Amino acid sequence: MFESLTARLESALGQVRGKVRLSSRLVDETLGEVRLALLEADVNVEVVNRLLGRIKKKSVGTEVQKSIVPGHKVIKIVHDCLVETLGTETVPLVVSAKKPQVTLVVGLQGSGKTTSAAKLAYHHQSSDRKVMLVAADLVRPGAVEQLMELGEGIGIPVFAGRDRNPVAVVRKALQQAGRTDVDSVVVDTAGRTQIDRALMTELGTIARVSDPDEVLLVLDAMTGQQAVAVAQGFQENINLTGVLLSKLDSDARGGAAISVREATGAPIKLVGTGERPGDLEVFHPDRMASRILGMGDIITFFEKAEQAMDAKRAEEMADRLIRNQFTFEDYIEQIKGMRKMGSSGELLGMIPGLRPAPADIQAVDQEIRRSEAIICSMTPSERTNPRIINGSRRQRIAKGSGTSVQDVAFLVKHFGRLRSVFQSLSTGGPGGAPPRLPKALTALSQGGLLGTLTAPGKGGQSRNRPRPAGNAKKPRTAKKRQKKKKR
DSSP: OOHHHHHHHHHHHGGGTTOSBOOHHHHHHHHHHHHHHHHHTTOOHHHHHHHHHHHHHHHTTOBOOTTSOHHHHHHHHHHHHHHHHHTSSOOOOOOOSSSSEEEEEEOOTTSSHHHHHHHHHHHHHTTTOOEEEEEEOOSSTTHHHHHHHHHHHHTOOEEOOSOSOHHHHHHHHHHHHHHTTOSEEEEEEOOOSSOOHHHHHHHHHHHHHHOOSEEEEEEEGGGTTHHHHHHHHHHTTSOOOEEEEEOGGGOSSOHHHHHHHHHHOOOEEEEEOSSSTTOEEEOOHHHHHHHHTTOOOHHHHHHHHHHHSOHHHHHHHHHHHHTTOOOHHHHHHHHHHHHHHOOHHHHHHHSTTOOOOHHHHHHHHHHHHHHHHHHHTSOHHHHHOGGGOOHHHHHHHHHHHTOOHHHHHHHHHHHHHHHHHHHHHHHOOGGGOOTTHHHHHHHHHHHSHHHHHHSTTBTTBOTTOOOOTTOOOOOOOHHHHHHHHHO
16 A cells, blocks of 8 residues: 555655754755655645645754654654645544435446445444445446345345336335334445536435435545546535545555545545455544555554454463463464454554565465465364474375475474463563563564564575675585595
């Protein structure tokens, strides 16, 4: 997410690091690079000018305290101004006492409107609300069938109707929702390849019939500043309450995300971050600004962890770790839990200070898949007690998992190191304080499951990692060569 923009901004802001005072000339040079980075990211020109104006006004003449790293002060100024551009604060979905609560999902064809409607319905269902989807897109071939398939996959009923008039479909759907005590109705309206009068007339009629509490415009995040023109076109004809940015996980530039709120005033309420039904997040301007600047988003990281892991099961696993009863069954459960949280690249991008290259992310994914394959090729007794894995067992596991004997041996050793770390944590010293806590935590970060995530290769060590400088292999002496020949 925003990989290219983040890299350019980090490079531009690197010019001010180490400066005690920010002069007007230095600020102009830095802002010139920032401006170029934003324009290349397809951010709206007017939005770029307003953002840079705010940054320059706050930066010129700023004294950097001795206790603060100068670069941090500059980044904070840019961060604060970027948050202001993105919307200052989180705007929640409208909550109404009316029943059913109606949400119209509008947008152009190809923006991900129908998929986003299903995700929104799933989002409401996750809040213990009874939800109904309405298939009112009667223009695009296959739209009704697509929504019905999506609804079946998430267990939400879809009202299709037999009418070819979308207004009649919506009217009958609301009547049925009232009879079946539905809490929320999500209406997937028809889109067009471009904004036209027929589309707006139809949406206006549906809005009068349904009296919606929320009208969300779905915009494709990858369309850049073109999204601004689309939002303005809809805003002139229908009363939008917010924007849902789809396909944000595939956007490397961030032009639409930065431009829409500032240019139109319509708040971004939700963002699509994947293909799964649950990949819909509430938009937090401050967290998004942190991601764009490469500062991570640790709050969202922990929120995803809480959603992916059952609280009771997590407590049981923590107890097993402390008691040194952690097995390969628990290890693979952790891997599956991380997959529920999202892709490796997405998770690593949320951790402050970690912005790995695509090649490193691929290495991490490959290592996780290899570990999972090896564990799945073990017998239940081998997963519970890895000490019984001898040479013949390693060969069988390697053959079954499509890996090498060395891969199996390393994973078993890696797992043993992880268990020893937690054993040292539970040993305790005088007064009950763990004497080896700092050392244990260091080992955990380098060799545990966290180490598998944060560095490619085995336990943070790449398979083909070059020998560090100064540790070059010494050539054999004549005496050693002679001994080797005798052997």
